[in-house]
Amino acid sequence: MANDIILHHYFNSPFSEKVRLQLAIKGLSWASVVQPDVMPKPDLTPLTGGYRRIPVMQIGADVFCDSAVIMAEIERRHPSPKTVHGVDWAANWWADRTFFTPTVGIIFGSIADTVTPEFIADREAMTGRPFDLAGMKAAIPPMKAQFRAISGWLETQLSGGKDWVAGDAPGLADIAWYLNYWFLNSAQRALMADLLSDLPRVLDWTARMRAIAKTRSFTETPTAEAIAVAKAAEPESTAHLVHDAKDPTGLSPGAKVDVFGDDNPGDRIAGALVAATLERIVIAREDPRVGKVHVHFPRVGFTAAPV
Ligand SMILES: N[C@@H](CCC(=O)N[C@@H](CS)C(=O)NCC(=O)O)C(=O)O
CATH class of the missing domain: 3.40.30.110 (Glutaredoxin)
Incomplete structure (x- = not known):
């Protein structure tokens, strides 16, 4: 141990x-x-x-x-x-912060009415900022548009003869992008399927990432x-x-x-x-x-x- x-x-x-x-x-x-x-x-x-x-x-x-x-x-x-290629870290930072913003907005906007006061108080204490559920609810359509636009980049990448975000094998760039698809799918499965229904390569990539996750051993x-x-x-x-x-x-x-x-x-x-x-x-x-x-x-x- x-x-x-x-x-x-x-x-x-x-x-x-x-x-x-x-x-x-x-x-x-x-x-x-x-x-x-x-x-x-x-x-x-x-x-x-x-x-x-x-x-x-x-x-x-x-x-x-x-x-x-x-x-x-x-x-x-x-x-x-090898899962990390130098500048993959930049993709990781961007996916954690910039891409994560529409993801969180869509999820918490969609479940705004069921989030408990305890959870809101906990997250406000953690970040020192308001956890603005009403704002997130109101912004669902533009946040979905952001999510789709980013997914459009990925669809184009996967159309170029490479199966993964940064090349021939799954690595940190895939892991970083996938955080957002995994989170949206776990929280709002039907919504994600609908949002990406015309982006087949992205959907296929999420299925391949899910298959990798299933091999985990703990x-x-x-x-x-x-x-x-x-x-x-x-x-x-x-x-x-x-x-x-x-x-x-x-x-x-x-x-x-x-x-x-x-x-x-x-x-x-x-x-x-x-x-x-x-x-x-x-x-x-x-x-x-x-x-x-x-x-x-x-x-x-x-x-x-x-x-
Ligand atoms: N920058 C951090 C962010 C981690 C983060 O925000 N994690 C969420 C859960 S996915 C969290 O800790 N939420 C508050 C909590 O669980 O107490 C990282 O990359 O690990």
């Missing part, structure tokens, strides 16, 4: 589906730890230092927050088959076991984490920092900087339940501020 991939997630989380897909493409088995989808998350935050989003990956006493750094770490440890694991694994382990060697000597914010290893994401600035994760590389920010922290852990965040989208 010490070297196993532990995925803290829940099954209807679209950002977790990205990681589950990458693991499936690579044929890797993992331990599934199901966490709540609203706060509190008492068996997650001791590991992360307060980061509450899902997914989180844990390997021993190393904890990876955000799907981008999770997928980068999986690629580093298990390079074959073991259900209690939260207590994940906590015990962290407690028994030491963080792994940091030799591969090369601190950016030209870091424009002037950070140095050992500095006390707060780390926060630009889409969740209220949650500040405190620790001592291990390294701020071009790819990631890694901090060391301790918690009585999990002992010493290293917590990894992507560099893009996150800030480490000296305290």
